Amino acid sequence: xxxxxxxxxxxxxxxxxxxxxxxxxxxxxxxxxxxPITDDYMLNEITAAELWDxxxxxxxxxxxxxxxxxxxxxxxxxxxxxxxAEAAPFQTWDSRLYPGGNDDFLTYYTWPADPDTGERLQWxxxxxxxxxxxxxxxxxxxxxxxxxxxxPSPLQPTVNIDHIAQAADTTRPDPVE
Numbered sequence: 001x002x003x004x005x006x007x008x009x010x011x012x013x014x015x016x017x018x019x020x021x022x023x024x025x026x027x028x029x030x031x032x033x034x035x036p037i038t039d040d041y042m043l044n045e046i047t048a049a050e051l052w053d054x055x056x057x058x059x060x061x062x063x064x065x066x067x068x069x070x071x072x073x074x075x076x077x078x079x080x081x082x083x084x085a086e087a088a089p090f091q092t093w094d095s096r097l098y099p100g101g102n103d104d105f106l107t108y109y110t111w112p113a114d115p116d117t118g119e120r121l122q123w124x125x126x127x128x129x130x131x132x133x134x135x136x137x138x139x140x141x142x143x144x145x146x147x148x149x150x151x152p153s154p155l156q157p158t159v160n161i162d163h164i165a166q167a168a169d170t171t172r173p174d175p176v177e
Contacts, residue, residue: 013112027080
């Protein structure tokens, strides 16, 4: 059975242009379409449940995106560590949404390895950050995990919002007519 690496596990990698080597912990950071609506609020102004309802009404039910099931949203992944924040490798980028191309962590850095054993990092074993919306931890988009208890599996490409709502025993408001 494959397990998640321990938080704080150190990884060594080098910057391609100059060979500068760093050893730092890495983790996967996730973002759902429009979950940064939290940028417009302070924790004392709105609850996670209210943000969930607002996000569903304004960003999910009102989409005119015919490329996928209307309640399925893409999960964007990045690799974070001290001084590092790059797109995660092995994602399929839609050039209509991301005209900049497929640059990712491996575009700029070598493949990370355990500095003690030399074992190459397995990307799907990196810890996934907890994004929350509560005193002591107020994260961009944290209302989703806070309200539903859900967070994605490493490098999961999409999620159906109805499945999250059902699993969390919440409801997705009916579309606004």
